[in-house]
Amino acid sequence: MAAKKIAIIGKQCVACGRCVRECPLGALSIYKGLRARVEAQRCVGCGKCEKVCPAAIIEIKERQVIPNAEKALV
């Protein structure tokens, strides 16, 4: 069954990488030192990254509000 929720990274990401280390599924990575990004297929929206993000810019949202969430890297 597909996950209903997903982590969304805000624009003010500082690319510290704290969320990457916390993610139990390896769904997060730091893209070219610019920002964290979520691999939509892996993320189950558990919210662990949201709790540790030092900038508090990660939100857990319902998947249906994100267009093409199953295909795109959010």
Added chain:
Amino acid sequence: MQKKRWYDYLWIWSSVYLILGFFNILFAWLGLICFILPLMISIVWGNKAYCNHYCGRGQLFELLGGRLGLSRNRKPPKFLSSPWFRYGFLTFFMTMFGLMLYNTWLVVSGAPLREVVTLLWVFKLPWNWTNTAAVAPGVAQFAFGFYSVMVTSTILGLITMVLFRPRSWCTYCPMGTMTQGICHLKHGKDD
């Protein structure tokens, strides 16, 4: 739980650095590694691997605030990670760094050595128990200035660690801002 790697213990280096500087200010020079390495990594490889893996200070805050529970774990205010605050703080930090270099130059040019560690750019702590006779006064002056910068940023990091989340310092760390800026220049704005 991810397997621990050698770089997960770099918090020890950060702690030892602060302690060594307390006993002999000349160890402050070692802190240059924490300045040069992140810049090199971002310039050469175009990433923030230093922040992501090798930042001992970040790990130390994580340990103190997270595992030892010294952080209130509250969401930090949004302005802390906003570009204007981050670049504003970077500008301020670099200005103070420039002033520190200017003071070093004054001592190199013959001004008397000031054996003082300045905390938070205001509070001057007499630091005259260190024997700096073995080196040139300019070398010692830079050590005093650089140690002041390192201790000041650690204090700021500890304050935001306690008030907000353990690694809140990372959101406005001047090195993090600089390296991310370099990555922006290297890779373009974003994809």
